[in-house]
Amino acid sequence: MDTTYASSAVKALPDAPVLSILINHPPFASMERKKRPRNDRRLAELSIILKRCFEKTIMLQNYARSVIEVTVTILSFDGGLLATCCNSITLALIDAGISLYDYVTAVTVGIYDQTALLDLNSLEEADLSFITIGVVGDSDKLNLILCEDRLPLDRVERLISLGIEGCHRLKQLMNETVREVGTDLLSKKQ
């Protein structure tokens, strides 16, 4: 785990909660059956990125001296791994009643020639350069960004602005679902 980051968190908040994120990739998730070792480096990397992102989103002061354990199981994989994990963790945290400053929604944006493409599938991901961005609520603040390919610098801005628009739409959809489920739960209680 990233020790430098942990030490800075300690300085800010002495009893900060421990957030642990575990990503589980069962062999049947992808099209071709392939077994991944439990300590897969790629997944460990992703979980660190997500951990950093959510440590900025959860209201840490409400959860002093506690552990928040998040387990993500990938049931079917077709691109946008990090983005999907981020969105599902946001929803799961809301479902668990953990206070967040706002939604974090993430999406992948790729570029083909001059065209920016939103939400690539795994075939597209294999061939195109892409970037994953996560946006806080309805703002333009990026909470998460991951780029592992070469991108022409003059296109990056266009990509990010398309991504932000996509994230805002996602936030709307997620918000609707959360409210639907919430009303449903409330009606059952009465």
Next chain:
Amino acid sequence: MTLSPAERSYIYDSLVSPQVARTDSRKPTQFRPLKATCSFLPNSNGSSRIFTADGLECITSVKAKVLRTKDIGELIKVDVDIQGQRDDSDLCLTTSSILTRSLVDNLDHSTLKLTDKYYYQLFIDIVILSLPTDFQMSSYTLYSLISLTSMGCYLALKSTRLPLLISTTNDKEVEEEPTFSDDWESCTDLIPKDSEYNPTLLFVVGIVGNNVLVDPSLEEQQVLEHGICVGYSNGKIVPPLESITLSTVGGGGVNKKTIFKGIDMVRQIGGVVEKALDLIAEQEPEDFERAF
């Protein structure tokens, strides 16, 4: 969770009495409530999700591959992955070996046969999403998992669909690789509706005094004297039939009549369970996976 001596003796006395009174007022032949759905994984040939009230959740996927072999033993591979446990932990290995054996022993090979040389190989991957902390240190885990995962396998196998074979099934003279139809609409069921073959279901039966109870709960298993694991398929009792140490305290001898009583009970309820699971397997997939 450990019971106090007083609780233990109360539960024991109510279980051993001629009018069995179980802690959750079930009948001796009654299971705890289960929920299940089928064929919701788009990347698998068959899948099932089954979960109990006490928080165990099991996702099973069946993937098929074409294999050139004559060895029947390697046609079914079961792989169990339990959250929070190592892959080579006792629990994972024992569960997967019991399941593999039970499925392979009663397998109808004609369902997997493509041609004289080629067979389908089935990869059955089981993920247990969460183990309640109460269970983690107890022998109970394995036994509650056995019956849950076997039902998961049953549902997943029942909902497995395979592409239509369009090449000939006879390749004795001509060497021919099997070819399949591209049209997913014309897929076939791995186990056709009118087939005689059903995958094995495993039942865990607890024995206390002269009474037998199916699907003992965590409280009950702490006072049981013994247990048996019984396989059931198509109206018959099939292997494995093994004695399991359900009890965490001493445990006593078992009358052989009681064992037969347990087996009879499985024969009685097996058909009902099969029917109930078949109904779930036939149901149309739910809304959320129509999105795929």
